[in-house]
Structures are given as C-alpha cells and as structure tokens.
Amino acid sequence: MTRVHGASVDGTAYRLEATIARLLVAGTYVAIGLVLVGVVGMLLTGVDPLSHGAPPPFELAEIPADILALQPEGFLWLGLVAVLALPLGRVVVAGVGFLAARDTRLALVSLAVLLVVTGSIVLAIGLEG
C-alpha cells in the first residue's frame, strides 16, 4: 500500500482517483466552454440578462435544435446541464471503480447516491406537473 497524503491509497484506488480527477478537469472545461460560447452569443445578440423578460423555461428536448440554430440559450442550457451532470459522472465512475475492485459496499453507496439524485429529479418533475 502506498501512503499518500490524506488517504490510504493502494494502486487501484490511486488509479480510480486519478481517473476521476481527469474526468472532472475535462468535464469542467467542456461545461465552461459551452457556457462561454453561450455568453459570447448572448452578448453579441444583445440579450440583456437583467431585463429580457421571464426566464426561458428549461426544455431539455429543445437544446439540440437551439444549438443547431446557434441560439445562445441552447449553449447556456447545455453548459449548465453539463455542470450538473459532472458530479454524477464522478459518482458513476467511482461506482464502477469500486465494483471492479469488488468493493460492493462502496459500489452500493454510489448507486444509492445516484438514486437520491434521481429521486430529486422525479420529485421535481412531479411537483412541476
């Protein structure tokens, strides 16, 4: 076992943490890149964020069409969705890693975390409906 700062890290855990770190770096830059495109588009098209009227509703299905039409809103929504999806991606990767290492308890914990977030989504949709 390699003793590294702050956590006991064997080879498998070391690789898992490194993989998650890479995912988070790449994901953060992708998300921020999408938001950046959206903000630049917003500035170029003259949208005033503080007085453009009611906030546009979030419609996941419309994002691709908005992006194809080069609407800033589409890039902004996709960037924000990417931001929210990133921690979930981290949990999925961790869960798979724990499963591969036959650490069933932590794999189940990862699954439970995903279920709680799914519960949030289901409840929010239910309340909205």
Place this chain on the structure above:
Amino acid sequence: MIAGLVLLAGGAAVGLFGSLLGLGGGILLVPLLTLGFGRPLREAVAISLVSVIVTSSAGASVYLRTHVANLRLGMVLELFTACGALVGGLIAFSLPVPVLQGLFAALLGYVAISMLRGEPRKAGGAAPVDDALLPRDESPATTAVSTDVDRAASAPALQPAPTAFVATLGGPGYAVTRLGVGTVGAVFAGVVSALLGVGGGIVKVPLMNLAMGVPLKVATATSNMMIGITATSSAVIYLLRDEIDPYVAGPVALGVFAGASVGARVGNRVDTRLLRMLFVVVLLVTALQMGAKAVGL
C-alpha cells in the same frame, strides 16, 4: 451587453474574493444577486448552487489527483448530504422568502464572526478554491496534511474502536470515528446547502474535523469534493422548476470560475488580513440588509 458584462464581473469578483478568503462562492453570490442585482432569492440560490458546483468540480480534481480528499468517506457522507439537499430543495419552495432571508442573514453573521476570530476554513471554507484550481501538487498542501495527520495520530485514542466498515474509511494516521454523528450532520449540511445556496462546508468541515477525527486539510478537501453532489441534488429541483435563468446563470458561473482561477494563482502573494477585515464589515452590513428585508424593513 453591459448588464451581461456586469454580471460577469460580479461573478469574477465573488470568485476572486471567495478564493482569496477561503470561502465558498455562495455566501457572497446570493447577496450580490439579490441585493445587488435585484434577482429573486430562489433564483439567486439556484445560480449560486450552479456556481459552487463549478468550483467544486475543479477543486475536487486537484484534491483527488493529489490524494488529499478522502474519496471513500466523501462518498458515504455525500449520500446523506444528498438526502438533506433533496429535502432542503423541497422545503425551499414551501418556506416564505422572508424566512429564507432571515436564515441567510444569520449565516452571514455567523461567517463574519468566524472570520473575525480568524477561523475561515473551519467556519465557512466550503470551497477552498485557492487550493482548488491551481495544481500545486504535493507542495504546501501536503505539508499541512502531514502535520494534521501527525497531530491526529499522536492524539490520545479516546474514541471507541471503529467498526469494520468505518475502519475502511480512514486514512494514514487517522481513523474515522462517530460515523453516526457524521451522517446526521451531513443531512443537516445538505439542507443548509439547498436552502441557502452554499456549499455546506460551514457544517461539513467542522463536523469531519472535530467530531469524526479527520485532519482539517483532508476534511476541507473531502467537503469540497462532496459539494458537487450535494448541490446537484437540489439544483436539479430548482432547474426543473424553472428557477434558473440561463442568461443570468451563464455569465455569473463563468465569472466565478475565472475569478476563482485568478485567485488561486495570486492567493499566495496577497496579504489577506486587510481584505479579511473589510470583508467582515461587508458581511455584517449585508447580514443587516438581508435581516432588514426579512422583517420587512
């Protein structure tokens, strides 16, 4: 165009100062958006949650790569913070706005007093983005961790022996204790995060450090890593209930990310003592303003 740039600059200022002072963005962003830009409180909370996820993800990548964060402990605790955030996200829509304003005013006052006492990391260091965005690798952070770990290791072992599962959650030089207390506190941290749009480090860091025997640096890093899931659990509720305006959230999140990145790079060269005192004043004034709004003044 001007408004977009002003939002961007506001987010950058929050990211920069939050980074320099070791605070999460939420404690600064929510007052800026509500009192400064006149946005509704729930929208401000939602945008703040998005912003803290951005800084948390960037920070967690560094903490995981350098193995400062305790992934296993973080995963267990974030299950409970996520539950708390789910509950908090639902409560936020049933509580009257003045109550939320009053709670936020109390939080601001608490953080100001903690900063006055010189304990920002313990009190409000939700997202220590000064460590977060700049890959410093094994230098200052590791020294601090080693010191904490050594201290923890040399402390008298007064806590009860951990169970087999809890024993797997510790790290070099320290064992995790009182997991039950930790889980209850984690639920509370999740509720606070969802209600007020903060990372919840204000609860998690002292909880892990003081109650569970986790060295401060590890607790801070692990808390930072957990913020992503905690905030996402409630942010999706705000998103699906159309409380997020992408035209406001976009420039603010971008600004926070840019400001925090700059803060991480200049943090070591800036004397933050004066800044800290000024910020205590700003926080107290903001707490009074938010409190006044809460009671309808």
